[in-house]
Amino acid sequence: MFRRRPLMRAAVVGGAAYHMGKRSAQHEQDEAELAAYQQQEYAQNYAAQQSAPAPAAGMSDSKFDELQRLAQLKEQGILTDAEFEVQKAKILAS
DSSP, X not given: OTTHHHHHHHHHHHHHHHHHHHHHHXXXXXXXXXXXXXXXXXXXXXXXXXXXXXXXOOOOHHHHHHHHHHHXXXXXXXXXXXXXXXXXXXXXXX
């Protein structure tokens, strides 16, 4: 009867250590998978940014001047809203 307690204690301690070791290994594996996924996602986003066309370089001064002139004509009542939108679309498309 005196021998059972030390054996039982050793079994409990060994079982707990085994469980914690498995849990730690699983946690490390999960972190490694997450890091690999994030790295892959970063690589895809970087590749997408590199292949995206560069944005157009702003409006030229002449287009801006034309739009200002159209806005003045609209404020004066010479152009209707519909006419203004049509002319603005033409300027921005060119």
